[in-house]
Amino acid sequence: MPRPRVNLLSVDLIADAAIELADSGDTFGVNALARKLGVTPSSLYNHVDGKDAIIELMRSRLGARYFPEPVTGDWDEIVTGTVRGLRRLYADHPLIVPLIVGKTITDPGVIGSYDRLATALVDAGVPDDEVLAIVAIVDAYAIGFGLDLASPDEIWQPTVPTATLGRLITDAAHGAERSDAAFEIGLEMLVASLRLRLQNRR
Amino acid sequence: MPRPRVNLLSVDLIADAAIELADSGDTFGVNALARKLGVTPSSLYNHVDGKDAIIELMRSRLGARYFPEPVTGDWDEIVTGTVRGLRRLYADHPLIVPLIVGKTITDPGVIGSYDRLATALVDAGVPDDEVLAIVAIVDAYAIGFGLDLASPDEIWQPTVPTATLGRLITDAAHGAERSDAAFEIGLEMLVASLRLRLQNRR
Numbered sequence: 001m002p003r004p005r006v007n008l009l010s011v012d013l014i015a016d017a018a019i020e021l022a023d024s025g026d027t028f029g030v031n032a033l034a035r036k037l038g039v040t041p042s043s044l045y046n047h048v049d050g051k052d053a054i055i056e057l058m059r060s061r062l063g064a065r066y067f068p069e070p071v072t073g074d075w076d077e078i079v080t081g082t083v084r085g086l087r088r089l090y091a092d093h094p095l096i097v098p099l100i101v102g103k104t105i106t107d108p109g110v111i112g113s114y115d116r117l118a119t120a121l122v123d124a125g126v127p128d129d130e131v132l133a134i135v136a137i138v139d140a141y142a143i144g145f146g147l148d149l150a151s152p153d154e155i156w157q158p159t160v161p162t163a164t165l166g167r168l169i170t171d172a173a174h175g176a177e178r179s180d181a182a183f184e185i186g187l188e189m190l191v192a193s194l195r196l197r198l199q200n201r202r
Numbered sequence: 203m204p205r206p207r208v209n210l211l212s213v214d215l216i217a218d219a220a221i222e223l224a225d226s227g228d229t230f231g232v233n234a235l236a237r238k239l240g241v242t243p244s245s246l247y248n249h250v251d252g253k254d255a256i257i258e259l260m261r262s263r264l265g266a267r268y269f270p271e272p273v274t275g276d277w278d279e280i281v282t283g284t285v286r287g288l289r290r291l292y293a294d295h296p297l298i299v300p301l302i303v304g305k306t307i308t309d310p311g312v313i314g315s316y317d318r319l320a321t322a323l324v325d326a327g328v329p330d331d332e333v334l335a336i337v338a339i340v341d342a343y344a345i346g347f348g349l350d351l352a353s354p355d356e357i358w359q360p361t362v363p364t365a366t367l368g369r370l371i372t373d374a375a376h377g378a379e380r381s382d383a384a385f386e387i388g389l390e391m392l393v394a395s396l397r398l399r400l401q402n403r404r
Contacts, residue, residue, distance in 0.1 A: 025229065025230065026229050027227065027228050027229050028227065094300040094303070094304065095300050097299070097300065097349060098296040098297050098299065098300070098349065098352070101296070101349045101350070101352065101353050102296065102352055102353060102354065103354060104354045104356045104357065104358070104359050105357060105358045105359065106358075106359045106360075106361055108360075108361065108362045111358060111360045111361075111362065111364065111367065112362075112364075114358060114367055115360075115364040115365055115366055115367040115368075116365075118365075118366040118367045118370060119365045119366040122366050128370060128373070129373070129374075130387065131366070131370055132370055132371070132374050132380070132384070133383060133384035133387045133388070134384075134387075136347075136350055136380075136381070136384035136385075136388070137384060137387065137388040137391065139346065139350065140343060140345075140346025140347045140349070140350050140384075140385075140388065141342060141343065141346055142346070143342075143345060143346040143349050143350075144341065144342025144343055144344070144345040144346035145338075145342045147299060147300065147303045147342070147345050148303070148338055148341065148342050148345075150300070150303060150304055151303050151304060152304065152305060152306045154306045155306065155307060156306070156307045156308075156313060156316060157306050157307065157308045158308075158310075158313045158317075159308055159310065159313075160310045160313065160314075162313065162314075162317040163317055163318075163320075163321045164317055164320040164321040164324055164333070165313065165316055165317040165320045166317075168320060168330060168333055168334055169334070171330070171331070172331075172334050178334070178338075179338070181335060182334070182335035182336075182338035182339060182342075183338075183342075185332065185335045185336075185339065186335070186338070186339040186342065189339065189392070189395035189396070189399065190391070190395070192395050192398060192399075193391035193392070193394050193395035193398070194391070196394060196395070196398065197391065197394075
């Protein structure tokens, strides 16, 4: 019996199927991915060297999709552009976040993005020993608000009396509108606190 | 054949097994949880009303575990105490993050924590229409750094030349030490930018 899909396997096809599998919430692994692609695990191993390599393929594919062009500009534009793109990526693929955050980054495209961010921060005057911390803060912020955007329309539904929360919920925006507004305030605060930190160093 | 575990089912036992199941990365759902507990799905439904209710049990259990006492003090102490506790929770249970972030919060204990945070922010002078945004920022920050702590010892392993990143990695701290240091800087920046925002309003 012919098995045409075996020969059609490519790293892009594998990456796309892996993203779909991870998004579905089903158990993630080489065997499950092979089943999804309709191939044997050993044909999959001809293209990728196990689960970690598959996760790296996903990262590469998502990086290229959400950052089709390098983020350029002044340091604050690179920070905000990076946070915005990463937030969108994490929001669209919340179940993938723990997978890609849990593995060492080797993909040259993604390394390049972080390198441009680190270089912009050094050029802005962030001391060498703080640059990677700021990069982690940028990433943490994007992850947090990516997952915030994936949260439900009603975040809280108090069934007990509250001092403040219940009152505030009544008047508040919901869903993406709420998350976007909070994200913008937080991004403003992030850039303001970075600027303040740079000024205090001078 | 006796099935003693059926009668021993309790919401705490269900919550603990659900946390273990979600932590394992296996497909999460009522059937998988019933299998793990050695009971039938219908006995499980005697205690909980489906997957959403199970996720709420997990949230409640984790909330009580990571916040055994209410966080008290001035607004900045409540912000930092809340971020620290949430970060630890999310770091210890990274695979649970998308599950608990994706559902409406009803658990009275967890609602109470958010209510205390919201009340502290109102008392500090944060305008009503910004309080929930600041709460979302606090939460996003904790989620982001919780997952950062779950990231590998070596975050980047460049296989191509870099302008800045490769040089910085060589001298940088690794693992929890790296993540903790970045988290402390970010928390300082978060509180500083909140303070700045409050001052600019006055």
